[in-house]
Amino acid sequence: MDVNGIGITGYPTWRRTTGSYKNTPGTGFAEKMAGADRTTDGIARFGPYGENGARAAGSNAAMEAYLASAVPQTYPASTLGTATSAVCEEKPAYETYESENYRIVPDNEAGCFDIYNKQGERLGAFLYSDIKIRQDEKTGGRFLISEHGTMSYDALALDDELKEDLQSVMGVAELDTEKLSGYTLKTHAGTGIQYLLRDGEEWRGGKVLLQNEEDRRQYEALADSYLSKYPNLIDSWEEALIWADLEIRGMAERRESGFLSIGYDGKAYHDNEDVWKSWNIWGDIRQT
Secondary structure, three states: OOOOOOOOOOHHHOOOOOOOOOOOOOOOHHHHHHOOEEOOOOOEEOOOOOOOOOOOHHHHHHHHHHHHHHOOOOOOHHHOOHHHHHHHHHOOOOOOEEOOOEEEEEEOOOOEEEEEEOOOOEEEEEEHHHOOEEEOOOOOOEEEEEEOOOOOEEEEEOOHHHHHHHHHHHOOOOOOEEEOOOEEEEEOOOOOOEEEEEOOOOOOOOEEEOOOHHHHHHHHHHHHHHHHHOOOOOOOHHHHHHHHHHHHOOOEEEOOOEEEEEEOOEEEEEEOOOHHHOEEEEOOHHHO
C-alpha cells in the first residue's frame, strides 16, 4: 500500500486529495507555537494572538512533542549510538531497491535505510539492526520501529509488500519476528485511526499510522474540520494536518468555539472568536 504511515516526512509534503483553500497570509497558529520564545527559566512562552503574551504551557508541550517526532532528520553514523557500532563497522553493501509502492535507499555508512513511498515522501529512517517485525499480540498487527532518542522514533505498519521488499534488499528469506513491547497500539475513537505510543510518553509523542485509503480520508476530513471551523487559529492546510495528528494522539480536542491543546505540563484552550476566553493551566496533567 502507498498509504502506510505519516513517518517524519513533514506535513508540507501532504496535500488533500480534493478541493482548495484560500487563507489569509501571515504567521499561522502552529508556526507561532513552534517559534515560541524561550525565557531564562527554560519555559516556552508565546502570545498566540499577538498582544496578550499568555503562557500557553500545554500548547507548547504539544507542539514540542510534534516537532520532536515529526521534523525531518538525518542520522550520521557518529550519532547512532554504540548499539549500532558493530553494524557501522561491517558496512554492508546493500543497494537501493524499488518496488511498486516503495523505494528503499540504504546508507551503508550510517547503517540505516531511508524508506520512501511512491510519491517520494520519506517515511522514516530505520537502522539495519531494527529491521524486524514487531507484532502486536492482541491485533496481530505488524510494525517496523526504529528509535532515535527521546520522543523520536519512526514507525510504520508493515504490509506484505514492504516486508518482501526488505527481505529482498537484505537477502534473507524471512525477517525476524518479536512481540511488540515498550509500545502500545492505540485507536482514535473519532476516526478509527491507529497510532503507536512508546510507554511513558503520553501527551508527548506517538506515531500515527495511516494504513489504507479510508485512514487517509478520515485523517484529511479531521484536518478539514480544523481549517474550516477555526479560521482565526488555523492558517493553512499544513497546520490543519498538524492539529489533526495531535488530536489523533490525544494531544488536542475540539470545542464549539475553539480547541484544547494538551501537553505533559499542562493544558491550554484557544478560542477562535474571543482571545479573552482563552486560558491555560500549568502542571503535570498525569497528576490530575
